[in-house]
Amino acid sequence: MKRMILAGVLAISLLTLLPACGGESSNNSPSAEDNASAPTAIPPTAQNTGSETTAIEPVLLPAGGTSTLLTVDDVSVFAGGVGLSTHQLALKSMAASVDPVQVEHIVSFDSLSFDTEDESRGLTLTAIRLYFETAASDRMELMVEEGPPLEHLAEDIGDVSGCIESNAAGIGSIVIFKRGER
Amino acid sequence: MVHTAQPDGVEPLVDLAGVEFLARLVAERL
Numbered sequence: 001m002k003r004m005i006l007a008g009v010l011a012i013s014l015l016t017l018l019p020a021c022g023g024e025s026s027n028n029s030p031s032a033e034d035n036a037s038a039p040t041a042i043p044p045t046a047q048n049t050g051s052e053t054t055a056i057e058p059v060l061l062p063a064g065g066t067s068t069l070l071t072v073d074d075v076s077v078f079a080g081g082v083g084l085s086t087h088q089l090a091l092k093s094m095a096a097s098v099d100p101v102q103v104e105h106i107v108s109f110d111s112l113s114f115d116t117e118d119e120s121r122g123l124t125l126t127a128i129r130l131y132f133e134t135a136a137s138d139r140m141e142l143m144v145e146e147g148p149p150l151e152h153l154a155e156d157i158g159d160v161s162g163c164i165e166s167n168a169a170g171i172g173s174i175v176i177f178k179r180g181e182r
Numbered sequence: 183m184v185h186t187a188q189p190d191g192v193e194p195l196v197d198l199a200g201v202e203f204l205a206r207l208v209a210e211r212l
Contacts, residue, residue: 069208070184078200114195121188121195125208153202157209165198172186172194175205179212 066110070125075114079123084114091126105135133180140178150176184208 065088072084092109095102103109107129115122130136140160144150150162158179165173184205186194196204 069211070204074204074207075196078196078204082195116195121186121192123184123186123195123201123204125204126183126185127208127212157202157206161205163198163202167194168190170187170189172188172196173198173201174183174185175198175201176183177205177209179209 065108066112066125066127069127070112070114072114075123079114083117085117087113087115089113105131107131136178136180143176 067086067088072086075084076082089111090109091111092103092106095106095109109128111124111126113122113124128136128139130139144160144162148164148166150164153161153163153175157175157177159177161175161177163173163175164171167173184201186196186201188194
């Protein structure tokens with residue numbers, strides 16, 4: 001079964017899951033149009049299931065996996081050497097709890113964030129690995145069509161890529177790409 | 183996807199060029 005790696009195609013709403021991505025959640029709350037096409041996970045919250053109330057909590061990843069894709073040293077070079085902490089989250093189960101259909105064909109759905117000590121600024125890598133190239137292409141296509149307009153990079157990353165420089169509404173820059181297995 | 187987030191009016195942790203570089207780094211490591 002051919003696997004496809006899609007780094008990106010994630011609802012910006014996931015920012016609300018990540019404690020280090022910008023202080024108060026109101027500063028990072030995405031607009032509705034930002035959430036157009038990606039799996040949606042929800043932040044830790046109480047759910048009323050009748051007589052019981054259960055909480056959905058982020059699942060911390062074990063060491064390895066996404067953490068090998070980007071390191072504190074990598075980010076520090078561009079962050080002026082400020083102290084950074086890291087957080088990893090496994091988001092697939094959270095997205096599945098919202099709607100199992102949206103995690104169809106997804107092998108893994110993880111995030112790795114690098115945050116300043118006061119948690120006011122952060123950089124996050126979000127990676128979605130899919131079983132099928134067609135599934136990755138479909139998600140990427142949907143995001144391009146329904147999400148905020150992407151600018152072209154001077155040189156593409158992977159098969160398809162683009163960027164957004166927002167610096168507003170709690171969002172800085174976004175670079176997204178899709179790459180098939182090599 | 184690699185992205186930065188910060189309150190409005192605050193300098194991003196990493197600028198767009200840096201985010202792009204890091205995204206390329208991730209692509210190479212996948």
